[in-house]
Amino acid sequence: xxxxxxxxxxxxxxxxxxxxxxxxxxxxxxxxxxxxxxxxxxxxxxxxxxxxxxxxxxxxxxxxxxxxxxxxxxxxxxxxxxxxxxxxxxxxxxxxxxxxxxxxxxxxxxxxxxxxxxxxxxxxxxxxxxxxxxxxxxxxxxxxxxxxxxxxxxxxxxxxxxxxxxxxxxxxxxxxxxxxxxxxxxxxxxxxxxxxxxxxxxxxxxxxxxxxxxxxxxxxxxxxxxxxxxxxxxxxxxxxxxxxxxxxxxxxxxxxxxxxxxxxxxxxxxxxxxxxxxxxxxxxxxxxxxxxxxx
Amino acid sequence: xxxxxxxxxxxxxxxxxxxxxxxxxxxxxxxxxxxxxxxxxxxxxxxxxxxxxxxxxxxxxxxxxxxxxxxxxxxxxxxxxxxxxxxxxxxxxxxxxxxxxxxxxxxxxxxxxxxxxxxxxxxxxxxxxxxxxxxxxxxxxxxxxxxxxxxxxxxxxxxxxxxxxxxxxxxxxxxxxxxxxxxxxxxxxxxxxxxxxxxxxxxxxxxxxxxxxxxxxxxxxxxxxxxxxxxxxxxxxxxxxxxxxxxxxxxxxxxxxxxxxxxxxxxxxxxxxxxxxxxxxxxxxxxxxxxxxxxxxxxxxxxxxxxxxxxxxxx
Numbered sequence: 282x283x284x285x286x287x288x289x290x291x292x293x294x295x296x297x298x299x300x301x302x303x304x305x306x307x308x309x310x311x312x313x314x315x316x317x318x319x320x321x322x323x324x325x326x327x328x329x330x331x332x333x334x335x336x337x338x339x340x341x342x343x344x345x346x347x348x349x350x351x352x353x354x355x356x357x358x359x360x361x362x363x364x365x366x367x368x369x370x371x372x373x374x375x376x377x378x379x380x381x382x383x384x385x386x387x388x389x390x391x392x393x394x395x396x397x398x399x400x401x402x403x404x405x406x407x408x409x410x411x412x413x414x415x416x417x418x419x420x421x422x423x424x425x426x427x428x429x430x431x432x433x434x435x436x437x438x439x440x441x442x443x444x445x446x447x448x449x450x451x452x453x454x455x456x457x458x459x460x461x462x463x464x465x466x467x468x469x470x471x472x473x474x475x476x477x478x479x480x481x482x483x484x485x486x487x488x489x490x491x492x493x494x495x496x497x498x499x500x501x502x503x504x505x506x507x508x509x510x511x512x513x514x515x516x517x518x519x520x521x522x523x524x525x526x527x528x529x530x531x532x533x534x535x536x537x538x539x540x541x542x543x544x545x546x547x548x549x550x551x552x553x554x555x556x557x558x559x560x561x562x563x564x565x566x567x568x569x570x571x572x573x574x575x576x
Numbered sequence: 577x578x579x580x581x582x583x584x585x586x587x588x589x590x591x592x593x594x595x596x597x598x599x600x601x602x603x604x605x606x607x608x609x610x611x612x613x614x615x616x617x618x619x620x621x622x623x624x625x626x627x628x629x630x631x632x633x634x635x636x637x638x639x640x641x642x643x644x645x646x647x648x649x650x651x652x653x654x655x656x657x658x659x660x661x662x663x664x665x666x667x668x669x670x671x672x673x674x675x676x677x678x679x680x681x682x683x684x685x686x687x688x689x690x691x692x693x694x695x696x697x698x699x700x701x702x703x704x705x706x707x708x709x710x711x712x713x714x715x716x717x718x719x720x721x722x723x724x725x726x727x728x729x730x731x732x733x734x735x736x737x738x739x740x741x742x743x744x745x746x747x748x749x750x751x752x753x754x755x756x757x758x759x760x761x762x763x764x765x766x767x768x769x770x771x772x773x774x775x776x777x778x779x780x781x782x783x784x785x786x787x788x789x790x791x792x793x794x795x796x797x798x799x800x801x802x803x804x805x806x807x808x809x810x811x812x813x814x815x816x817x818x819x820x821x822x823x824x825x826x827x828x829x830x831x832x833x834x835x836x837x838x839x840x841x842x843x844x845x846x847x848x849x850x851x852x853x854x855x856x857x858x859x860x861x862x863x864x865x866x867x868x869x870x871x872x873x874x875x876x877x878x879x880x881x882x883x884x885x886x887x888x889x890x891x
Binding site: 317371374376381382385386387388389392395504508511515544547549550552553560 | 638685686688689692695696697707708809813820851852853855860863
């Protein structure tokens with residue numbers, strides 16, 4: 282296999298990994314866009330989503346699609362509950378208090394989950410037959426096609442909701458200027474709640490897809506992807522939905538290339554190095570607009 | 577000035593009394609090995625939380641990379657002790673210098689950022705430090721660095737801690753410290769008043785990082801072995817929680833936070849999952865009901881009760 286073929290193969294792996302980052306990053310960026318909070322608990326919401334999917338498939342013996350939908354709905358509700366009980370009481374508190382609460386929620390989800398499901402990783406059942414398709418020199422497997430297809434479908438639905446429905450319009454309005462939106466008769470609390478719901482549902486889908494792709498889930502699986510999805514959101518321009526999607530895919534590709542050509546141990550370092558470079562040279566992200574600081 | 581020196585003298589005397597009492601308890605073996613270790617750990621955590629408080633609490637720069645600097649100090653100290661057979665004090669000082677230099681180098685570009693971006697950038701840098709260490713075979717890589725001599729005893733930990741406390745107390749009460757507080761309160765206003773904000777921010781970051789390195793060196797020489805996984809960002813969160821719990825901008829608070837949380841986690845060490853859940857709930861409850869932390873930005877010496885005794889305990 283030549284270096285070019287290897288490059289293309291890593292590109293395919295990168296796109297499927299990147300789709301997962303993109304799904305998580307969308308939730309991050311939506312929440313950040315609307316209440317300016319780095320929701321550290323988002324990665325753990327994704328972990329809970331993976332576990333719900335796991336239990337639907339193993340205990341209830343559901344096929345994969347109903348399990349995915351059930352996991353999205355339940356996790357969406359969990360996201361709304363977290364917002365209602367942990368973040369809403371602090372709406373007018375300093376940003377740092379909310380950030381620390383988010384860290385607290387993250388720990389709480391991780392270790393409460395660990396208490397109930399034990400820290401041991403679990404093997405996600407293989408729900409798809411292992412079929413690989415050869416396109417010339419490179420290989421695409423079933424799981425990768427499924428991840429990519431589901432990501433595209435969910436992104437299309439999200440775009441429809443945000444651009445063409447009343448809730449979506451309200452979301453954009455609240456994210457642009459919360460107070461003015463409230464003056465126009467929008468119930469900001471409800472919209473924020475819906476945003477958390479949608480974001481968490483997307484994260485849950487990512488969780489189930491990761492379970493299918495890597496066959497293994499554990500209660501701390503959300504920490505790293507959560508952080509990397511945040512990197513992806515910053516890379517694309519935080520608060521911008523297409524930015525999060527693009528950032529996720531780009532990050533996935535870079536990671537796949539780094540682990541393919543340099544060393545897989547430097548994978549995580551690459552993500553953070555990108556983050557720091559973006560923050561230093563274009564803090565508004567690839568698709569973001571520059572804003573000036575006012576006194 | 578004289579009154580301040582008197583207060584310092586009193587504080588030193590009280591600290592010495594505390595030291596003698598604890599040392600007596602230790603040398604008569606009244607405490608079992610587990611608590612002997614935890615007393616040293618409390619001293620180390622106090623150094624970490626007070627140095628983080630200088631960055632986060634006094635200067636208002638939200639850093640989440642403290643464990644990275646601790647790792648630099650730990651590995652520097654371990655390499656000097658094991659491979660070069662240096663005396664402990666040389667390891668400690670070199671740990672400080674290395675961590676401070678790297679902290680300064682990292683601080684220069686990142687201190688241009690603020691708020692959330694700074695938090696996430698420092699978190700990323702801390703992780704990069706850890707991942708780089710993990711890939712260096714000279715220091716054991718992912719398997720960890722073993723066979724470090726056990727130089728840290730209670731006396732070392734206590735007196736290094738005392739030195740750090742006095743250093744940071746004097747720093748924040750100096751013109752440098754006032755510049756830091758001005759930056760925390762309003763960076764733009766501070767700049768307009770002629771405070772060189774970049775200089776003071778980077779300086780606070782450098783000093784904080786250096787002392788984290790010292791704590792790391794003490795840590796390495798307590799446990800025989802150091803491992804990259806001891807220095808993840810979760811460890812940084814842990815020190816942040818100590819600072820926030822005690823109160824951002826209060827040295828007394830950082831001492832209390834480090835003491836309480838280290839003790840609580842030692843008491844709950846048999847139930848690791850419950851421990852972290854309880855930790856998390858404490859943190860959330862704290863943000864709901866007392867977001868400024870136990871002490872806010874007040875020192876124990878300025879509490880009304882102690883005002884009556886002139887001077888009081890300055891810790």
